[in-house]
Amino acid sequence: MRKSKMSLIFQAAIDVFSEKGFDKATMDDIAARANVAKGTIYYHFKSKEELFLFLVEEGVELLRDGVESKLLPDMTPTEKLELIVREQINFFGQYRDFCVILLRESWGAEERQLEFRKMIRSYMYLIEAVVQEGIAKEEFHFVNPENVSSGLFGMISIAALHILLGHKPYDGDALFQDMRRMTFSGLLKQGEDKL
CATH class of the missing domain: 1.10.10.60 (Homeodomain-like)
Incomplete structure (x- = not known):
């Protein structure tokens, strides 16, 4: 075919x-x-720019839809956030070239940056909602959900890009364990360190 x-x-x-x-x-x-x-x-x-933005929009939509389809109402906020971390890591491993495009080109022309941010925000709203739920259920510390969503997205994305551009084997499970540890050591109330 x-x-x-x-x-x-x-x-x-x-x-x-x-x-x-x-x-x-x-x-x-x-x-x-x-x-x-x-x-x-x-x-x-109409232009290379339009084609490029279409690719980014489609890719972000694929990521967001993939995560949303696996989030279940009976999951705890911790389980949901773990799923988001794992799915984003898996997505970048599966769509390596898209990851490179998204992250390397996101610092291009100002107009392109604005479009990128709008597209990525649609995915980060998903993370924010889970963080807000975790705060409401007193499972997470009181934090700014917008800061956490952008920080989490950025942390995972840059870690994945570092591996992909370094031409190292992409071990999604190892990356997940590291990102999970970094994410939840600062968010979970249980076993919290006295700061």
């Missing part, structure tokens, strides 16, 4: 942006990699 042209374009764009970065990638490169005419890409996307 042949892949649809859109899925070919999507994968080619991920490959090219990951390899060359946004600034050096061209629509010609993407068309050649997808084995489609450049006009086919321009039929769907």
Whole structure:
């Protein structure tokens, strides 16, 4: 069965942006990699920027939907936050090139940064809601949920990127254990250190 042209374009764009970065990638490169005419890409996307933002939006949506589909109402806030940590780590391991694109290019042009932040915020709202629930149930310390969500997302993302760019084997279980330890040693009230 042949892949649809859109899925070919999507994968080619991920490959090219990951390899060359946004600034050096061209629509010609993407068309050649997808084995489609450049006009086919321009039929769907007005510019390289629009294609790039589409990729990021789709990737963040895939991450968010994947996590949301596994969160169950009867889970405790700790179980939910553990699941979020594990799923984000697994996602970056499965979609390595997307991880590289998302994190390496997030510091690009100011307009692109604003779009990135909007897209990532939709995922971080999910984390915030779990932190708020944990605070309400007195399972977590009283913290600023927005700070925790951005810190948690950033900590996991940068740790994953460090491994991926260092071309080391991506051991999701080991990374999860480290991130879990860092996350919950500071959030859980039980066994808390006297600060």
